[in-house]
Amino acid sequence: MTSAKTSATPTSADTRADAPPLVEIRGLSYSRNGRPILDGVDLRIPRGKVTAIMGPSGTGKTTLLKLISGQLEPDAGTVLVDGQDVNRLGRKELYRLRTRMGMLFQSGALLTDLDVFENVAFPLREHTRLPEPLLRKLVLMKLEAVGLRGAARLMPSQLSGGMARRVALARAVALDPMMIMYDEPFTGQDPISMGVLVALIRQLNDASGLTSIVVSHDVDETASIADYIYIIANGKVMCQGAPGAIAAETSAWVRQFMDGLPDGPVHFHYPAAPLEQDLFGDAAGVAAITAADVADGEAR
Known part of the structure; x- marks a missing residue:
């Protein structure tokens, strides 16, 4: 190769x-x-x-x-x-x-019982002791970066697939990680959502180092x-x-x-035995069946 x-x-x-x-x-x-x-x-x-x-x-x-x-x-x-x-x-x-390390899962993996704001806030609440006013500003800034600040109080069930993936991206960068790993980020996205995600990945990478x-x-x-x-x-x-x-x-x-x-x-084709072998058995069996079919055809 x-x-x-x-x-x-x-x-x-x-x-x-x-x-x-x-x-x-x-x-x-x-x-x-x-x-x-x-x-x-x-x-x-x-x-x-x-x-x-x-x-x-x-x-x-x-x-x-x-x-x-x-x-x-x-x-x-x-x-x-x-x-x-x-x-x-x-x-x-x-x-x-x-x-x-931030991780964007293929499924998005949003917490279905939390709204968009709380999904993005989750890692901040889990790993920091930030005062609520500062946490709120950080979450809104992350949502603004992915174009979804206005969707902060929507539930995951109210989001399109592309919107859910962007919320997951905002959550992945919530702690300002040094690295983000994207697992099949474009799977199942319509052309518009795919184009938005492609641009976001590049923009976030360059703007945030x-x-x-x-x-x-x-x-x-x-x-x-x-x-x-x-x-x-x-x-x-x-x-x-x-x-x-x-x-x-x-x-x-x-x-x-x-x-x-x-x-x-x-x-x-996935590796397999010859089709004739699966259908008719060994080579002798194939030959016998073929000869019988020929003789039968001639008799008719």
Whole structure:
């Protein structure tokens, strides 16, 4: 497999080329029920950038986010977040580190018995002792950032799917985290809501100096805001590079995924025995049935 590869860490005027990454993953392996999910994965997530992790459904992208946040323990390898080995932290240290990570779940995961204001206020009430007037101002500012200050007293059941995802985003940035992880943020969104979310992710990242990790299989939307892209499949990094390098990649696997081609290294049919064998049994049985059908046809 050819790998589209530029520098391991993209740089800009305000990000030194030699700056340590916010997240560094070395030789990460993880299996579930004996089935390998990730196999020796290496990743570097630079500070202040939008890094996309893309690939087909079921390839371990969401599992990778859970490993970064310490929700799962790897079979092998190291996960460093802001220089800390996630799997060597005690419960209190890991808890503190997680308060510096925002997470936008695929479902939004809003608390259905709380209104929009209280959903966004929840992490502030849980992790701080801010006076109520200041908490109110912070919540309204977060809602304003996602265009939903006017919806503060609506219940989740009154929101559209796109609005719910934006409320979840406001909640994810409530504690001003150093990093936000997005798990399939564009799934199930109409074109307008998708466009709003795409713009918000980029704007929030740049305005707040965040580091963003976007897990997605929505190619065009994700590539439009990413500074760097990793494509994973079969438990490994198949390709990596800036969006331009990925677009120019010629390997059959990458082209099939990026262009949505039906034919390529990823087959339409799940591996199976020949259809005739399933229908008629072994080869001898197939031959006998075929001969009998021919004889019967000739008799008629």
